[in-house]
Amino acid sequence: xxxxxxxxxxxxxxxxxxxxFLAEGWTVGILARTxxxxxxxxxxxxxxxxxxADVTDAAAVATAFNGFIDQADRLDVLFNxxxxxxxxxxxxxxxxDAWYQTVDVxxxxxxxxxxxxxxxxxxxxxxxGRIINNGxxxxxxxxxxxxxxxxxxxxxxxxxxxxxxxxxxxxIACGQIDIGNARTPMVQGLVDAAVAEDRTPDPTMAVEDxxxxxxxxxxxxxxxxxxxxxxxxxxxxxxxxx
Numbered sequence: 001x002x003x004x005x006x007x008x009x010x011x012x013x014x015x016x017x018x019x020x021f022l023a024e025g026w027t028v029g030i031l032a033r034t035x036x037x038x039x040x041x042x043x044x045x046x047x048x049x050x051x052x053a054d055v056t057d058a059a060a061v062a063t064a065f066n067g068f069i070d071q072a073d074r075l076d077v078l079f080n081x082x083x084x085x086x087x088x089x090x091x092x093x094x095x096x097d098a099w100y101q102t103v104d105v106x107x108x109x110x111x112x113x114x115x116x117x118x119x120x121x122x123x124x125x126x127x128x129g130r131i132i133n134n135g136x137x138x139x140x141x142x143x144x145x146x147x148x149x150x151x152x153x154x155x156x157x158x159x160x161x162x163x164x165x166x167x168x169x170x171x172i173a174c175g176q177i178d179i180g181n182a183r184t185p186m187v188q189g190l191v192d193a194a195v196a197e198d199r200t201p202d203p204t205m206a207v208e209d210x211x212x213x214x215x216x217x218x219x220x221x222x223x224x225x226x227x228x229x230x231x232x233x234x235x236x237x238x239x240x241x242x
Contacts, residue, residue, distance in 0.1 A: 001047070003072045004218060005029035005065065007055055007113050008082030010037040012184035013134065017079060017211040022047055024215065029068040029075075031055070031113075032082070055082045055109030065116040074124045077218045078117035080110045081134040083152075085186050088145040099148045106152035107159075114163060114174075121172045128171025130225070132217050133160045137180040137230065137238060164227065173225040175217055180232025182207040205233040 004021055008014035010032035021028045022045040030038050031051040038050035049071050051064040069075065084105045086098035114131055121129035139157045142150035156176065163174035181187055181204040194201035213231045220226065232238060 001027050002076045003027045003074060004077040004079060005031055005068055006079045006081060007031045010034045012186060013182055013207055013210055014081045016207045017214050020211045020215055027072050031064055055113055056104045058112050061112045061116055069120060075117060075120045075129055077130045079132045079214055080113050082109055085149050090145060091147050094148055102148040102152055107155050110156060118172060122170045128222060131163055131174045132214060133176045135176045135178040137178050137232060139178055141238060171222060175226045176228050177213055178230045179210045181205060181236050182210040203233040203236045
């Protein structure tokens with residue numbers, strides 16, 4: 001049975017992806033801060049392993065990953081997904097707390113989780129594994145008034161490329177999925193804000209389509225890797241937006 005840890009697994013893309021992998025028979029470490037939600041998922045799926053941790057807490061992340069190995073023996077894939085989108089604006093309007101929190105979750109948190117996964121994959125036998133980072137279309141083309149979010153997602157592209165290079169020696173592949181407007185609570189909030197301001201919201205797509213894309217990336221054999229995948233609502237603005 002193949003194994004995966006999914007961060008941010010209590011809601012949105014993370015939860016939908018976790019439920020798909022569980023249905024496909026994977027052993028899934030579901031990592032999030034919300035213990036009650038994780039326990040609800042585990043009560044339905046015997047192949048789910050709840051991992052309660054804040055991704056910005058290095059000690060908690062290490063404990064969670066080690067706890068997963070204690071139960072699952074190895075880690076084949078990390079879906080590095082946990083992220084936030086704080087209220088936006090121009091750079092002079094964004095509260096410093098919103099900047100620090102965005103960097104802490106979207107960048108530091110993904111670094112800490114990738115660090116633990118890399119350590120485990122490097123030292124397990126057989127050696128190797130796969131890290132899939134959740135980027136964003138904002139990693140290439142910023143959304144208006146989202147300098148904090150877009151900056152962190154650009155940084156994730158650098159993390160992905162560095163891990164891809166550094167992981168070669170140890171059989172660790174790294175890829176990035178850039179998702180455009182899957183209908184998560186976060187995206188729904190943007191849609192609602194647009195409607196409230198009498199603007200036409202961007203088109204969206206089902207979150208299940210993003211989850212299936214992650215499953216494809218995770219299911220590839222060790223000699224194949226999707227370096228970057230973009231999956232998006234067909235008619236949403238992308239090239240030239242902003």
